[in-house]
Amino acid sequence: MMIYSTMSGKKEPFQPMHKNRVNIFVCGPTVYDDSHIGHARTYIAFDVIARYLKHKGLSVFYLQNITDVDDKIIQRASELGIEPAVLARKFERRYLEDMRTLGVTNVNLYARATEHIPEIIGQIERLVDLGFAYETETGVYFDESRFEDFGKLSHQTLEEMERHRIDPDPTKRNSGDFSLWKKREDGAEVTWDSPWGRGRPGWHIEDTAITETYFGPQYDIHGGAMDLIFPHHEAEIAQMEATSGKKPLVRCWMHTGFLNVKGEKMSKSLGNFMTIREMLERCDADAFRLFVLLAHYRSPIDFSEEVLEQSRKSLERIRHLIRIIEEQLEMPGGIVESEEVDPILIKAKVGFLEAMDDDFNTPYALSVIFDLVRDINRRINEKTVSKKALKDTKQLLGEFGGIFGISFSSGLEMSAGKEEDMTRDLIKLMIEIRQKLREKKDWELADQIRNRMKELNVVLEDAKEGGKYTLSEEDCLNRKAYNLR
RNA sequence: GCCGGGGUGACUGACCGGUUAAGUGCGCGGCUGCAGACCGCGAGAAUUGGGUUCGACUCCCAACCCCGGCCCCA
Numbered sequence: 175m176m177i178y179s180t181m182s183g184k185k186e187p188f189q190p191m192h193k194n195r196v197n198i199f200v201c202g203p204t205v206y207d208d209s210h211i212g213h214a215r216t217y218i219a220f221d222v223i224a225r226y227l228k229h230k231g232l233s234v235f236y237l238q239n240i241t242d243v244d245d246k247i248i249q250r251a252s253e254l255g256i257e258p259a260v261l262a263r264k265f266e267r268r269y270l271e272d273m274r275t276l277g278v279t280n281v282n283l284y285a286r287a288t289e290h291i292p293e294i295i296g297q298i299e300r301l302v303d304l305g306f307a308y309e310t311e312t313g314v315y316f317d318e319s320r321f322e323d324f325g326k327l328s329h330q331t332l333e334e335m336e337r338h339r340i341d342p343d344p345t346k347r348n349s350g351d352f353s354l355w356k357k358r359e360d361g362a363e364v365t366w367d368s369p370w371g372r373g374r375p376g377w378h379i380e381d382t383a384i385t386e387t388y389f390g391p392q393y394d395i396h397g398g399a400m401d402l403i404f405p406h407h408e409a410e411i412a413q414m415e416a417t418s419g420k421k422p423l424v425r426c427w428m429h430t431g432f433l434n435v436k437g438e439k440m441s442k443s444l445g446n447f448m449t450i451r452e453m454l455e456r457c458d459a460d461a462f463r464l465f466v467l468l469a470h471y472r473s474p475i476d477f478s479e480e481v482l483e484q485s486r487k488s489l490e491r492i493r494h495l496i497r498i499i500e501e502q503l504e505m506p507g508g509i510v511e512s513e514e515v516d517p518i519l520i521k522a523k524v525g526f527l528e529a530m531d532d533d534f535n536t537p538y539a540l541s542v543i544f545d546l547v548r549d550i551n552r553r554i555n556e557k558t559v560s561k562k563a564l565k566d567t568k569q570l571l572g573e574f575g576g577i578f579g580i581s582f583s584s585g586l587e588m589s590a591g592k593e594e595d596m597t598r599d600l601i602k603l604m605i606e607i608r609q610k611l612r613e614k615k616d617w618e619l620a621d622q623i624r625n626r627m628k629e630l631n632v633v634l635e636d637a638k639e640g641g642k643y644t645l646s647e648e649d650c651l652n653r654k655a656y657n658l659r
Numbered sequence: 660g661c662c663g664g665g666g667u668g669a670c671u672g673a674c675c676g677g678u679u680a681a682g683u684g685c686g687c688g689g690c691u692g693c694a695g696a697c698c699g700c701g702a703g704a705a706u707u708g709g710g711u712u713c714g715a716c717u718c719c720c721a722a723c724c725c726c727g728g729c730c731c732c733a
Contacts, residue, residue: 183663201733209733216733246731328728330662377731399733400664406732430733431664437725441732468682469672474665474726481671484683488671491682494696529673537673541681548681548698555690555698617692624694635695 175230175531177395178472180403180427181327185533188426190394196227196234197393199385199424201402202284204241205265206250209272210447211462211477212433212440216399217278218463218579219430219471219534223397224280225577226530239384240266240286243364243374258364259288272450276459277579283388287380291366294375294383297417298354298368306416307354309370310345314355319348321412327427328404352409354379378409382417391418397428401439431474440477448477460580461486467536467578488544492582495547496571498554499564516563518553519570522546526574536578543574601632601643608634 176185190196200220203209224236241247242262251258270284287294298314301307306320318324318332325331332350343353353376358365365372375383385393391414398407407427414423432439435446453462465485469475525542529535550567553559575582604623611620624634627643634643 180663203733204731213733219733244731325662328662330729397733401728401732403663404728405730432727432733434726439727439732443732465671472664473672476671478670481683484671487684488682498697532674535673537671537681541673544681552698612692615692621693628695633695636691636693637696 176533177426177428178533179425180429181422183329186426190232191392191425194231194233196232196395197237197389198224198227198234198395198397199237199239199381199389199393200281200396201381201398201406202238202240203269204244204246205262205269206244206247207265207442208449208451209269210440210442210449211453212399212447214272214276214278214450214453214462215433215466215475216397216430217273218276218466220397220428221276221278221280221579222467222536222577223428223471223534225579226534228280229577234280235283235388236281237283237285237385237388238281239381240269240284241380242266242286242288244377248363262288268451272454275454276450277463279579285384285388287375287384288364290380290383290387291375293387294379295355295366295368297379297383297386297413300417301354301413304416306412308347310343311357312343312345313353313357313373313376314370315343315346315351316354316409316412316416317347318350318352318412321416323415323421324350324412325408327408327411330404350405352376352378352405354413378406379413381406382410382414382423386414386417391420392422393424395426395428396424397430400429400431403427403429428471430471431469434474434476435478437476457482458486458489461489463578463580464489464540467580468540470537471534488540489580489582492543492547492571495551496568496583498551499568502554502564503561503568516560516566518546518549519563519566523570530577539574543571546571601627605634605643612636 175188177188178185198220200217203213220236224234227234243258247258247262251261254261266286273279273281298307301316302309302314305317307314307316355368355370355373356376357371357373359372363374365374385396396407396410411423415421434440438444438446440447461482462485465482466475468485468488522542522545525545526539529538529542532538546567550559550564553563571582604627608620608623611623627634632643
């Protein structure tokens, strides 16, 4: 399996450090507000990566931090006149709800920064003892000039990075030195005791404190979006490699591309964002997952209603085949019987695995799925497919869906409450009546029924034997004009 | 300025030095009373200029353009 690493700038064979075990850490959110769909893109991508690694038989431990102490949280909380911790817990809960709705279910442990303060302090102490960090009146800083590898991830030199820093703290030795501990005597803020007085952790230290706690000084994969490469990940490398003396901190650095709107990065500051919640009000989570997977994880993707709608229709195409297969399987006989595994299925399976093994090429894997769908559709029409092959197809699509975290199943047999049972019976009644009318060639009345039903979101489809129906789903982001920006 | 990622058909978006990517949309045909779904066929592509090559969307060089990072950010 090949994975692209930001460090080397190319695809490298992936070998876990410990036999079958993969330790993966992905930078989590700062919980001061609802997450937007750009965050969702990254977390869906890594969810699928974790799912695939598991599918390969690896034992995956997926760790994510929750930044629950930070300037933005403190600021937002004071604006709202509530405790920072209350604010952080609220948005952490909402974030976790969003992830569950999106099917992002493979994180083994969410680690809060505030629950690792002793580990953070311990790591800073070691850095100070080793001479990589120093204390000033304002806090404790990492001395980048002491760490010669600084810049190796973002491929920059120290001099290059020192330019254009905005208002460096005057007590720092080098303008690029970053904060490990911020001294804060102010009683209103969130603070902890430390060897350097009361204060709170700097930006980067929580991640290495957390990963060291659960993984040790080295692990397999570190993920995040591209904007974290510098300075955040660079700082993590400096902190941990300086502390432990062991290199590299991680074997493989993986970074996702942005979700853009009209070519620009979606972000809070630009105001062009849509929260996950807003999106989910209008769109099936599975359609959004497909939208994300239709592009490679490292490529930027441009979000628009139109493309999301295209994704929804593409998903329908797959689901429709499953529906057809289920119908076919219920029909007695009439189809060629065979016990052989169909070559079409082998081709699909091999193609899918090859695509995923090649740096998680989900767009290509999807094209393999669509090829399979087309091939099976054709064979169903030609009546040259065995029931076994249909069962296998359904099973295989289920397997692919499981890796993508997308339900490809038809959705027709949803929870059947009494009312839904009755609705179904009523629809079937209408189909029967229409059938009689059609036999009498009363097209006008038959069409009228079909049109009226369609207005009620029940789409009737005529077929030789009777007829069938689907409940049409709302367009992803239908009608309601939703203005981005 | 430095670093990184890009420029592919109407839209989204991959692979690969020579063979159809794929999806959506569109056109034609089939099936249909019609429609839908489905099937078949089809149109349509590679920012520009050089170079390497028998042959380049794919490699190299240059130019142009876009996006991102360098304070915070998935």
